Amino acid sequence: QVQLVESGGGLVKPGGSLRLSCAASGFTFSDYYMSWIRQAPGKGLEWVSYISSSSSYTNYADSVKGRFTISRDNAKNSLYLQMNSLRAEDTAVYYCARDVHSSPIPGFDYWGQGTLVTVSS
Amino acid sequence: QSALTQPRSVSGSPGQSVTISCTGTSSDVGGYNYVSWYQQHPGKAPKLMIYDVSKRPSGVPDRFSGSKSGNTASLTISGLQAEDEADYYCCSYAGSYNPRVFGGGTKLTVL
Numbered sequence: 001q002v003q004l005v006e007s008g009g010g011l012v013k014p015g016g017s018l019r020l021s022c023a024a025s026g027f028t029f030s031d032y033y034m035s036w037i038r039q040a041p042g043k044g045l046e047w048v049s050y051i052s053s054s055s056s057y058t059n060y061a062d063s064v065k066g067r068f069t070i071s072r073d074n075a076k077n078s079l080y081l082q083m084n085s086l087r088a089e090d091t092a093v094y095y096c097a098r099d100v101h102s103s104p105i106p107g108f109d110y111w112g113q114g115t116l117v118t119v120s121s
Numbered sequence: 122q123s124a125l126t127q128p129r130s131v132s133g134s135p136g137q138s139v140t141i142s143c144t145g146t147s148s149d150v151g152g153y154n155y156v157s158w159y160q161q162h163p164g165k166a167p168k169l170m171i172y173d174v175s176k177r178p179s180g181v182p183d184r185f186s187g188s189k190s191g192n193t194a195s196l197t198i199s200g201l202q203a204e205d206e207a208d209y210y211c212c213s214y215a216g217s218y219n220p221r222v223f224g225g226g227t228k229l230t231v232l
Contacts, residue, residue: 032181035221045159045167045210047221059220073217100172106212106221107157114166 002026002110004096009115014120016086019078021094022079022112023110030054033099035108036039036081038092048094049081064090086119093117125224128151132230138199143211144192145202149222150161151192155214158187161226162207170209171196188210198229206231 020036036048049060049070058070069082079096093116097108103112126144133139143150143158153181154174160169169178171187174194184200194213198205211224 028192029175034211044226045212045223047212047223050221059217062219064218095166100169104154104217104220105155105173105214106166107155107169108159108212109169111166111168 004098004110004112004113006094006096007114008106009094009117011118011120012086013121014087014119016084017084018086018117020081020083020094020096020115020117023078024077024096026121027098029072029077031102033068033102033104034072034079034108035097035099036070036079037095037111038090038110038113039095039097040089043092044093047106050099050104051079053084057104059104083117088119091117091119125213127138127209127211127224127227129225130228130230132232133198133201134232135201135203137201139201139229140199141196141211141229143194143196143213143224145213145222146192149215150189150194150217153214154176154189156187156189156194157212159210159212160184160205160207161210166210167210183190197213198223201231203231205229 035050094115098110100107100109158171161167
């Protein structure tokens with residue numbers, strides 16, 4: 001069965017960095033676009049970034065552009081999110097999700113359980 | 122990119138039907154047939170219910186249906202059940218620059 005397991009969340013000071021990981025299993029990881037989506041406490045969902053199956057294409061929400069970098073290692077079935085220059089407003093649960101389309105068209109058919117990132121001094 | 126507009130809350134009694142709207146612009150909802158809907162129970166990850174406006178993933182009951190008219194997409198839940206009580210989010214493709222935009226979410230209460 002498809003499983004996505006995020007890790008790497010935690011407490012970090014404003015201006016700090018954090019790297020999230022997502023371990024995928026139960027499907028051919030290298031066939032799918034993957035995304036990061038976040039949810040601030042008590043708030044709605046916000047798309048953060050996606051990466052194409054071969055890492056050729058990436059895209060970011062304006063709110064994280066220039067600070068976050070998405071990457072993947074198909075040999076390790078893993079997705080990553082490098083987060084730099086973190087701000088209080090980046091505090092959220094971060095989900096990795098599989099894209100149902102092999103394209104930028106949204107449709108997230110499997111989600112991880114999420115990892116909490118808290119940015120606070 | 123502004124979030125899509127959803128009602129903050131809707132409610133219905135068991136067995137009834139409810140419709141949740143998701144209003145955007147011609148740059149997102151109205152411009153593409155790529156709206157998806159997600160159900161989220163408290164403390165849980167979201168679950169895909171509808172994609173490409175009206176397609177249902179396997180395992181999703183046919184009580185859930187999606188449609189679109191102009192700049193507004195809709196999720197209809199018929200034969201409401203207690204377990205349908207959750208938050209629901211829409212998401213639309215919005216072009217190549219900022220391709221994914223979510224709605225603010227709607228809390229469905231089953232009375």
